[in-house]
Amino acid sequence: MAENTVRIVQIGCGYWGPNVLRNLVNHSNIELVGVIDTDPQVKNWIKEHYPDIPVQANFDLDLLDHWQAQAVVIATPAHTHYDLAIQVLSSGRHCLVEKPLARTSKECEALIKAASSNGQILMVGHTFLYNSVVRELRRIIKSGDLGEIYYSHAQRLNLGRIRKDIDVAWNLAPHDISILIYLFDNSPVRVAARGVSFIQKQIADVAFLELEFPDGKYALIHVSWLDPQKIRRITIVGSEKMAVYDDVAEKKLTIYDKGVDRMHPENATLGDFDDFGTFQLRLRAGGITIPQINFLEPLKVEVAEFINAISENRPALTDGTNGLLTVRVLEAVSKSMANNGKLIEVLAPL
Numbered sequence: 648m649a650e651n652t653v654r655i656v657q658i659g660c661g662y663w664g665p666n667v668l669r670n671l672v673n674h675s676n677i678e679l680v681g682v683i684d685t686d687p688q689v690k691n692w693i694k695e696h697y698p699d700i701p702v703q704a705n706f707d708l709d710l711l712d713h714w715q716a717q718a719v720v721i722a723t724p725a726h727t728h729y730d731l732a733i734q735v736l737s738s739g740r741h742c743l744v745e746k747p748l749a750r751t752s753k754e755c756e757a758l759i760k761a762a763s764s765n766g767q768i769l770m771v772g773h774t775f776l777y778n779s780v781v782r783e784l785r786r787i788i789k790s791g792d793l794g795e796i797y798y799s800h801a802q803r804l805n806l807g808r809i810r811k812d813i814d815v816a817w818n819l820a821p822h823d824i825s826i827l828i829y830l831f832d833n834s835p836v837r838v839a840a841r842g843v844s845f846i847q848k849q850i851a852d853v854a855f856l857e858l859e860f861p862d863g864k865y866a867l868i869h870v871s872w873l874d875p876q877k878i879r880r881i882t883i884v885g886s887e888k889m890a891v892y893d894d895v896a897e898k899k900l901t902i903y904d905k906g907v908d909r910m911h912p913e914n915a916t917l918g919d920f921d922d923f924g925t926f927q928l929r930l931r932a933g934g935i936t937i938p939q940i941n942f943l944e945p946l947k948v949e950v951a952e953f954i955n956a957i958s959e960n961r962p963a964l965t966d967g968t969n970g971l972l973t974v975r976v977l978e979a980v981s982k983s984m985a986n987n988g989k990l991i992e993v994l995a996p997l
């Protein structure tokens with residue numbers, strides 16, 4: 648075993664947890680020393696698939712001491728994140744928490760404070776920031792190839808995985824919000840959102856989020872767990888080109904050389920054009936490019952970032968502040984949804 652091996656405990660191993668667990672087990676600098684999950688079926692599953700990993704039902708700090716854990720990965724439902732993470736950090740251990748980091752920005756701030764006062768790494772599982780396609784899209788946007796970014800439209804739809812503890816905005820939109828903050832290198836300043844609940848009272852199944860960014864960029868996010876089709880798509884419209892990231896397609900990223908060019912009226916005459924407005928604008932529909940992307944499993948990259956941040960003693964790409972930014976947007980979304988879609992200011996970053 649490598650000298651700089653980190654002893655890790657995972658809490659929660661339901662739907663998403665097994666993916667996390669596989670990547671922890673496969674990392675050469677990690678020793679997964681135990682799993683904690685309240686569901687007895689998880690114990691049986693782990694016994695069958697990973698017989699050497701001890702499993703316990705209930706979290707307590709003595710158990711972490713007993714396993715000599717240096718870090719903890721939390722993959723439990725969102726409403727449990729804060730209570731677990733604050734204990735982990737306060738006990739002087741590093742912590743990777745699944746998204747959303749916590750249920751309120753106050754909780755996020757308390758986690759950030761606990762981590763910094765103990766010199767620990769706090770990281771949130773915004774997995775898409777470790778996705779090769781998202782990273783390539785960000786590189787393309789930053790290169791200026793799409794021109795000035797006008798707006799974005801994100802859809803994350805499917806039938807199912809209906810949650811009882813949080814609504815669809817808190818469950819699915821953290822992905823798109825964190826992706827957009829990363830792609831645009833900026834946080835939204837205002838949001839307006841509508842959510843509708845059909846299956847459970849007060850828990851929205853479908854939500855439409857409008858995000859305004861400080862430089863005029865606009866984004867619309869549509870999330871639903873009540874839709875016949877699985878759609879995971881983000882469209883970015885720029886002044887020069889447009890990009891479509893389709894996470895369920897084989898070719899995940901497509902760049903369209905499409906746009907609207909302004910002609911210079913001073914150098915031309917009206918001629919056959921119907922009116923002056925038509926005369927000034929010309930639609931452009933050029934070629935399509937599909938960038939070659941060397942795809943790595945995002946969770947593998949995410950787990951590696953956690954370990955590297957610990958060993959290099961530096962903030963992770965998706966650190967506590969990154970988690971807080973997304974939670975602030977989600978808080979504003981909930982406030983807007985409770986006020987019939989009123990435009991709500993997002994609290995400024997720290």
Ligand SMILES: NC(=O)c1ccc[n+]([C@@H]2O[C@H](COP(=O)([O-])OP(=O)(O)OC[C@H]3O[C@@H](n4cnc5c(N)ncnc54)[C@H](O)[C@@H]3O)[C@@H](O)[C@H]2O)c1
Pocket residue numbers: 658659660661662663664683684685686689704705706722723724725727745746747772773774818
């Ligand atoms: N990054 C991603 O792409 C992604 C995808 C899916 C889910 N998630 C996140 O992962 C987390 C878990 O989601 P899920 O869909 O796996 O949920 P889940 O309900 O399927 O699994 C959660 C597991 O945690 C266990 N658990 C609950 N409370 C516990 C506690 N206090 N102590 C110990 N165990 C406890 C449950 O028994 C269950 O096995 C959520 O935060 C979710 O948002 C992330």
